[in-house]
Amino acid sequence: MKRYSLIAVAVAVFAAGCSFEPKYERPAAPVAAAFPASGVYATQPTTTSADTAGGRAAVDIGWREFFTDPRLQQLIQIALANNRDLRVSVLNVEAARAQYRITRAQLFPTLDAQASKSVQRTPKDLSFFGQTISQQYQVGLNTSWELDFWGRIRSLKDQALEQYLATAQARKAAEISLVSQVAQQYLQVLAVDDLLKITDDTLKTAEASYSLTKLQFDNGTGSELDLRQAETVVEQARANREAQARARAQAENALVLLIGQPLPADLPPGRSLDDQRLLTDIPAGLPSDLLTRRPDIMEAEATLRAANANIGAARAAFFPKISLTGSFGTASPTLGGLFKAGSAAWSFAPQIALPIFEGGRNVANLDLANVQKRIEITNYEKAIQSAFRDVADDLAARSTYDSQIQALQRTTFAQSRTLDLSQLRYKNGVDSYLQVLTAQTNLYTVQQSLINARVARLDNLVNLYVALGGGWIANTGETPRPADAPDTAGAASGVAGKNSG
Template sequence: MQKHSLIAIAVALFAAGCTMAPHYQRPAAPVSGSFPTGGVYATQPAAAAGATSANGQAATDIGWRDFFADARLQRLIDIALKNNRDLRVSVLNMQAARAQYQIQRGALLPTISAVGQQTKSRTPLDLSVANQTIQNQYSVGVNGSWELDFFGRIQSLKDQALAQYLSTAQARKAAEIALVAQVADQYLQVLGADDLLQVTQNTLKSSQESYRIAKVQFDTGTGSELDLRQAQTVVEQAEANQQAQARLRAQAENALVLLIGEPLPADLAAGLPLNDQALITDIPAGLPSDLLTRRPDIMQAEESLLAANANIGAARAAFFPKISLTGNFGTLSPTLGGLFKAGSAAWQFAPQISLPIFQGGVNKANLDLATVQKNIQIAQYEKAIQTAFREVADGLAARGTYDQQIQALERNTFAEQRALDLSNLRYTNGVDSYLSVLTAQTNLYTAQQSLVNARVNRLTNLVDLYKALGGGWIERAGEQPRPADAPVDYSAERAPAAATSAASAPSAG
């Protein structure tokens, strides 16, 4: 009767899932309740002409195909999501954590195994019975064992493994969102390199023409060698810059190829030039508290904190007794042929309780370690929130200033072009020296480079702000977001295994 009562109590506790883990409370967000306003944050742009408007939707509700209008870029992102090796490693890490969770979850259940055994032994003649020194014993049966988790040690370890699995699922989600932004940023860098190369080629072409004129004048005695050499310096510098820009353009494309995980396809659609990249510019920032449910890196840090909290429960339970039930049932015979004869049945039941008395302070040290590890995870969770707040605030500051900066640079470029035209006119009429033309050419080239760089930076900031607000997980607006632990079909061979394992574990939002 007592045995059955003990089992009933164990089953009740097991079903209730009791643990000694501390009650979890989410730490307060160590940031302001709203993003900065005023100053550089005050002038946030509306939807650009010809571009799609966010219409008040959060970044998480805007698909990346809606955010990026360039068909060429969309194709590259699609390829990267299938081929990028870093993302593939994130998915495999998630699958490994899922398997570890399943292993730990299995420890809550009894283990049952079929066993067949032969034992053969020799006893000294003076100790033998009936002068039988050789003894054989054959057995076939079923062995079972079960640790009764009265104090929640195994349950806490299972909760820890589950939280770690969900943490890796959120890490995979963060990696995928980051990859979308990385491909877009690198694509924009390639377009910017194209524009800078074109600016350098135009500068080289105009400087070569100026050098040709200066040489003709020098050869005919109407120009000085100083003018000729000054014109030559512009040509040589432009040629050097052209090589540098061509190198940077090739390296930018190599970086893009690495991100997408394969060579650029030959059938890529024609892309839009840099100035026609109509990204969504009016995505609302929302509140900092929204980031807790929109940023997978924050959710990843919280799951790691939950795992550390569960580990404290396991460390506390180690101070209490461990109760286990073991037993077997089968047949036993001195001969192989007698295993299944009448009267050969045999069984054994062996409950055991183990109470730690002295372990050199190991349990206390383990509890102290678990507590410190939780405090570390609290600090990392808070840092993840602060980092997210800073990234969004930086993006808003940049979004509020780039349009005005580019407008000023466009006016400056126009003014420098006009100054070059006037300097050329004054030089050809003998009013000024060639130095004024040289200065004007250098100033125009610098202004054009600054304008191109500012345009690239404006677009990459919009991409990074979209990512910082949690955008990039869904492909099209209106789609139901996938679970963070959704399997990925990299090949037909992997699909069945991935689907099977996904069905046996809970989903991460």
């Protein structure tokens, strides 16, 4: 009994073996230790009690608190359940999980049941006692096991695990991105609505001016030049309105694509562009925080870990493969004799395969694994640098949009007064119609610039929220679910098919 125990311990130690995986060390972040804080970055946006983050990090703020428009909240919820790109991301996670399980299964012995019958004819000159036909029945169990002494299979298992984790982080990044895309497309729809409104107002004003100018021309008190200038403003406004109506329809189509279904008729009332109270003072933290907040960085690091594990598998390929195969069962020349005494049959065949000459394939595989790791290190560093730039750009924009909008508001007021005064002077014969035309054009232009600046400011706040890792949880205070959490919405709709098969 003691001898068998020693053998079992020896086999276990032998199977545990060693590993040729290099020790993983996270590359240093190739960015500054802090985000820029001087110049335009020093100016902080104005906040109210309704739009402050209260010092909480973006990852701790649910998107329902960040986006307070009830119409937008419902659109985001619909998109998370129906968006096809997100469903593909979830299914990719399931595929990577299955691939990991396939690779991990190679660590364990296989056991198969087998039953067979063989019939053989031997030439009469070579047969014994004239028996030319012989047959054999066999039933038993076959087993095989590769002893992973050098860690080749374990390295492949680690590689598959890290690829699975990388795919899960890619799914998380896709979901966060979808939240921001729906929000920004919704804001774009609101912006086009505002552009249509000012275009309609401009068109009404231009048509009134054209009517007055035409009356003066018909009565002989106005020039054809003034008439054609007034007509130009009217037709330009009409052309702009058609272009904006087209943009409005296309913006809504893009929103429908994102949510994965037609816009429901029972959506709650939404808020105007000016009433979108997004959180404006989310703290940026340190660049090192992005390593645990940004799923794209975590995806890049998991891919790097997978490449690191692949080196272990490539190194282990230089060493012998040790496998054990065996079978146990019964064999008999007749079916009825399979289970009679003395019919037991077994075999045990240990095997060692040592690579001697393979045309340099193993060397090339190891070189390739090392190069791939260097590539993934570069990709990881680039992901950090891109994340740093995203946050820095958004911080710079956040610090300047409020002042820009205030300046455009003052300019809009000034241009509106200029138009009123120009029309008054034209009616009294002091100025030509060119002054009215210029004032109308300038007012219309600055009104469009103001709307574009407002939607750009909101887009910037959304981008900063996402760049800092926000958008994964729906409600503040929730425990974040794992990146590889099942797609319950997709499963409920029968698309993901988690329980099928």
